[in-house]
Amino acid sequence: MNILNSDILNIDVNQKTINSVIYFNGVGIHSGKAVNMKLIPAQENFGIIFKRVDLEKDNLIKVDVNNIEDSRFCSKLKNNKGVFVSTIEHLLATLHALDINNLLIEINSSELPAMDGSSNEFTNKINEIGIKIQKIPKKIVKIQKTISVKLGERFIKVDPSASLSFTVKINYPNTLIGKDKYCYTHNKHNFLNEICYARTFCMSKDVTKLRAYGYGLGGNLNNAIVVDENKLLNSSGLRCKQEFVKHKVLDCVGDFYMCGLPIIGKFHASEPGHELNNKLLKKIFKNKDNFKIEESNSFQPYFPMQNNILTNINVA
Numbered sequence: 568m569n570i571l572n573s574d575i576l577n578i579d580v581n582q583k584t585i586n587s588v589i590y591f592n593g594v595g596i597h598s599g600k601a602v603n604m605k606l607i608p609a610q611e612n613f614g615i616i617f618k619r620v621d622l623e624k625d626n627l628i629k630v631d632v633n634n635i636e637d638s639r640f641c642s643k644l645k646n647n648k649g650v651f652v653s654t655i656e657h658l659l660a661t662l663h664a665l666d667i668n669n670l671l672i673e674i675n676s677s678e679l680p681a682m683d684g685s686s687n688e689f690t691n692k693i694n695e696i697g698i699k700i701q702k703i704p705k706k707i708v709k710i711q712k713t714i715s716v717k718l719g720e721r722f723i724k725v726d727p728s729a730s731l732s733f734t735v736k737i738n739y740p741n742t743l744i745g746k747d748k749y750c751y752t753h754n755k756h757n758f759l760n761e762i763c764y765a766r767t768f769c770m771s772k773d774v775t776k777l778r779a780y781g782y783g784l785g786g787n788l789n790n791a792i793v794v795d796e797n798k799l800l801n802s803s804g805l806r807c808k809q810e811f812v813k814h815k816v817l818d819c820v821g822d823f824y825m826c827g828l829p830i831i832g833k834f835h836a837s838e839p840g841h842e843l844n845n846k847l848l849k850k851i852f853k854n855k856d857n858f859k860i861e862e863s864n865s866f867q868p869y870f871p872m873q874n875n876i877l878t879n880i881n882v883a
């Protein structure tokens with residue numbers, strides 16, 4: 568893989584789209600429905616917009632904090648006519664990492680294809696097709712204050728910072744997953760090397776419950792890690808050490824792009840989930856003193872050159 572310095576440092580200041588159309592097809596992990604999706608390059612200042620081509624009207628849903636719809640098991644956006652698109656987090660994580668700012672996403676279902684349960688296939692295909700640097704500077708969101716959200720024992724907070732980073736802790740009673748912690752500094756290089764391939768996971772005891780509520784209908788061992796008591800049901804094992812906590816980081820990278828602009832802040836989370844992430848993002852945007860939107864050419868990035876491996880402690 569040929570990685571340029573600009574990829575490592577995320578110092579490109581201009582907006583970006585993809586070079587040409589990309590097709591994906593698969594099954595929605597919750598709906599179980601077959602879905603076709605088409606990523607189409609878009610002009611400057613277009614933003615990222617989903618178009619539900621299975622519907623004739625009111626079918627545009629912009630990636631925007633005002634369109635975030637509360638959801639527990641996946642991330643969901645809904646327009647003001649009630650039309651929604653869900654399980655967007657793994658594609659948004661890829662777009663956040665590859666710094667894609669303008670894109671039209673045509674989809675013929677309400678849920679994105681699960682692919683392999685990670686961001687791997689989205690990332691590989693976009694990298695293959697290539698990224699087009701556009702003529703206008705991109706905008707970024709800079710956190711100005713410490714803001715936090717707590718839900719029982721779980722919490723997430725963000726502090727102002729010169730770069731985007733996530734420190735995520737998980738704590739599962741199950742000893743196979745157990746306690747773990749991961750410190751991740753966000754840029755394309757670290758995303759490709761550490762995060763993008765980490766798959767979603769669930770407990771086999773929860774599968775029946777989820778399905779009773781209409782979730783997980785398309786889930787299987789090809790698009791999720793399933794843990795039964797303290798045993799992994801996937802015969803191929805884990806893809807890497809710390810895959811569970813890395814997937815939680817991946818979800819955060821996707822969820823915090825739901826405002827439609829790259830975000831700069833230092834996040835700390837204990838047992839995060841989509842619900843908590845969505846609440847924090849909405850709270851940030853509720854008060855104009857919490858953030859500043861800047862053109863990226865006025866932004867001096869912090870150069871996170873340290874190797875993340877050195878900063879990670881496996882507490883499991």
Ligand SMILES: [Zn+2]
Nearest residue numbers: 656767814818
């Ligand atoms: Zn996920």
